[in-house]
Amino acid sequence: MNRRQSLRSLLGASLLALGGQRLAAAGRAPALVKPRAEWARLLPAAAFAVLFEEATEPPGSSPLNQEKRDGTYVCAACFQPLFDSATKYESGTGWPSFWQALPAALGTRLDFKLILPRTEYHCARCGGHQGHVFDDGPQPTGKRYCNNGLALRFVARGEALPELRT
Numbered sequence: 001m002n003r004r005q006s007l008r009s010l011l012g013a014s015l016l017a018l019g020g021q022r023l024a025a026a027g028r029a030p031a032l033v034k035p036r037a038e039w040a041r042l043l044p045a046a047a048f049a050v051l052f053e054e055a056t057e058p059p060g061s062s063p064l065n066q067e068k069r070d071g072t073y074v075c076a077a078c079f080q081p082l083f084d085s086a087t088k089y090e091s092g093t094g095w096p097s098f099w100q101a102l103p104a105a106l107g108t109r110l111d112f113k114l115i116l117p118r119t120e121y122h123c124a125r126c127g128g129h130q131g132h133v134f135d136d137g138p139q140p141t142g143k144r145y146c147n148n149g150l151a152l153r154f155v156a157r158g159e160a161l162p163e164l165r166t
Helices: 003-017 036-042 045-053
Strands: 071-075 081-084 106-111 118-123 129-134 144-147 152-156
Touching: 036 045, 045 129, 106 129
Parallel strands: none
Antiparallel strands: 071 081, 071 152, 106 118, 118 129, 129 144
């Protein structure tokens, strides 16, 4: 990660922590802000609970755990691309895991829900909760982005990415 990416990540995390404001990353679509009631109408109940109420799906429950094709994982709420399949790996945790996100796709903040601090990450565009990132992943990054499958949608390589929600 270069200095500019580090500053963007820090700025995004700071803005998320200060009142839940969302910052669109450079080169990305503008931030998408919708009332919770609208997200609840647009998404299946389980996906809404994960993305906007920060629930966690049961380990081993996502069909994306078994997804092996080449493609892109997009936010299930706004359809912003978040991960390339080349960075997915089997972590043994029961959730889809990646060692690197696409540039400027995510924002982070500290989460103290389990008393010990964890780094929670969200879609940088819509703020939808994706999962937590840990420092026990494979090289070259050493990161493990542990994602809720309900917060993602897989698009196989060669298929058109969905248009970003507005």
